Amino acid sequence: MREVRELTAPVVGFFKRRHDPVLEQTLRSAFAATVSYVIALRLSPEAAPLTAPLTALLVVQVTLYATLTTGFRRVNSVVTGVLVAIAFSLLVGLTWWSLGLLIVASLVVGRFVRAEEFVPEVAISAMLVLGVTTHGDTAWARVVETLIGAVVGLACNLLLAPPVWVEEAGQSIEGLARRVRQLMLRMGEEAAGSTPVHRAAERLHEARRLDHDIVEVDAALRQAEDSLRLNPRVREGLLHRVVLRTGLDTLEICTVVLRVLARTLTDLAKEREPDPLFPPETGATVEQLLSEVADAVVSFAVLVTTSVSSNAESAEERLATELRQASATRDKLAQLLLEEVQRDTRHWQLHGAVLTEVNRILDEMDTEHRSQRLFEELDRNAREQCEKLPRITAMRERLGRNQTGAAGRPR
Incomplete structure (x- = not known):
């Protein structure tokens, strides 16, 4: 064989x-x-x-x-x-x-x-x-x-129909999501132990460098969007463009929030040096939470780059499961941080910031939030199309009224 x-x-x-x-x-x-x-x-x-x-x-x-x-x-x-x-x-x-x-x-x-x-x-x-x-x-x-x-x-x-660059753009988006995942895993491992300030600052610089990756992915996505326009190979070009564009927008927001989270952990390392960032149980929960959120980021990227409906349904189910698991771990971390703040109130702002930033990432990847965003973008594109071609839009409305009137008249 x-x-x-x-x-x-x-x-x-x-x-x-x-x-x-x-x-x-x-x-x-x-x-x-x-x-x-x-x-x-x-x-x-x-x-x-x-x-x-x-x-x-x-x-x-x-x-x-x-x-x-x-x-x-x-x-x-x-x-x-x-x-x-x-x-x-x-x-x-x-x-x-x-x-x-x-x-x-x-x-x-x-x-x-x-x-x-x-x-x-x-x-x-x-x-x-x-x-x-x-x-x-x-x-x-x-x-x-x-x-x-x-x-x-x-x-x-x-x-000779030009090639469609959607697959390459999807690979770029997934590559960005995997780089975000690797960074979140390293941040979680370091949060569970004693993290020197210089190491936390390195993670902050890595999070800032993700902006360059976003620029490259955006260029690949623009090429894919152009390849979908006026291409006879593609039937639902607008839907593909909106799905990919909104997906990249969500990942971009997640990277910005991740950069803020890295800055929060860096500030916390400065305040607590040479002690660990969190107590042992709390640190382990932070590591688990960031690991689950990192897996959800990759699943989200797979969802927005999947074209087959059956694969999209399985990817959406997997993402929903991972988000529920991450939300449960988030609630557990919130309780542990509350107990920590009740014992020592010196760093309550930074502890609250960690929860706020994780909540923002989970909310951005929520399936209901994404569906609403897709509908909004599709409506906006439809309105822009109507504004650009008012005569064609008026003709379509006139034909629709005529067909409705003809169907309602008795024979």
């Missing part, structure tokens, strides 16, 4: 790589560039019309939405630069001072035509065209090649 697995491993790996978004994007870009070059060879007077494959390579972005939004701006910037170069070639030609004027004029015109992030490409196109000898023929050939590359790039994204 082992030999069979070893023999079939390359085949299994090949089929897995076939669905790799990075591999799909690479093949689509190479295909679009090659096709655009072949077409440009027949339509352009240039011997090596490399502008067409270059434009196709730049237009075939990671997602169809990005292609449609950036492709037209890119074509606009290139054509504008070519037209500016034609004007300069007819008036002054190429000199050191005309090159400087060309760059300034191209950047200014690029702002006026709203090329946005492709403003430098206006100047680049103008310089490339102005630097050749046969100005007019080369300029119009560059326009033709640019249009060929843009059309081929857009056609490839329409005919």
Whole structure:
């Protein structure tokens, strides 16, 4: 059996790589560039019309939405630069001072035509065209090649559906949740014993560094959101976007609260040094509570990144069970801290802060709270859609009233 697995491993790996978004994007870009070059060879007077494959390579972005939004701006910037170069070639030609004027004029015109992030490409196109000898023929050939590359790039994204980056975004979210879990486990282990101030401060710095991880996950999620827009592979793109976005928002709030909890434990370590942060029984309960909350964070991430309904139901049940267990441990810790405060009232603010911060994390991951947040986001997106397309919304309402009236009239 082992030999069979070893023999079939390359085949299994090949089929897995076939669905790799990075591999799909690479093949689509190479295909679009090659096709655009072949077409440009027949339509352009240039011997090596490399502008067409270059434009196709730049237009075939990671997602169809990005292609449609950036492709037209890119074509606009290139054509504008070519037209500016034609004007300069007819008036002054190429000199050191005309090159400087060309760059300034191209950047200014690029702002006026709203090329946005492709403003430098206006100047680049103008310089490339102005630097050749046969100005007019080369300029119009560059326009033709640019249009060929843009059309081929857009056609490839329409005919060959771009990859969906939801799985990669889900992996990023789960990776963030697991890093949060590891930090909470270390904080719990140290809270159960004698924690030096410098070690508690290290955990605080780790919690602060989670902000950089959130930025990376947010970038992956934005890419996934763009891949869901206008993609024929996805039927419920809005729902997927809202689920992932609200899930990341919840994890971000949890990391902020975790940073505050780390600061509370650091302050408590300063106050109680060299004594332990908590008595033995209380410290063990804190460790247990943070361990259960850490497991719930991972289960929450699995829930928001699960697409199959049956798996989502099991993940939701597991999360609900872990939250109930963590709530019971939280109540036990509250009783122990109350008894500790009754014996010694010096650190009651810090003890109360620990409970408050844990309560906030549990409340953010509560299933009812999450369902309410999802409904609110869906309603907000629906309202924004109605505001953006008022005519279509009014037409839908009119059709709905007409259908209702027709159904209510007797035959």
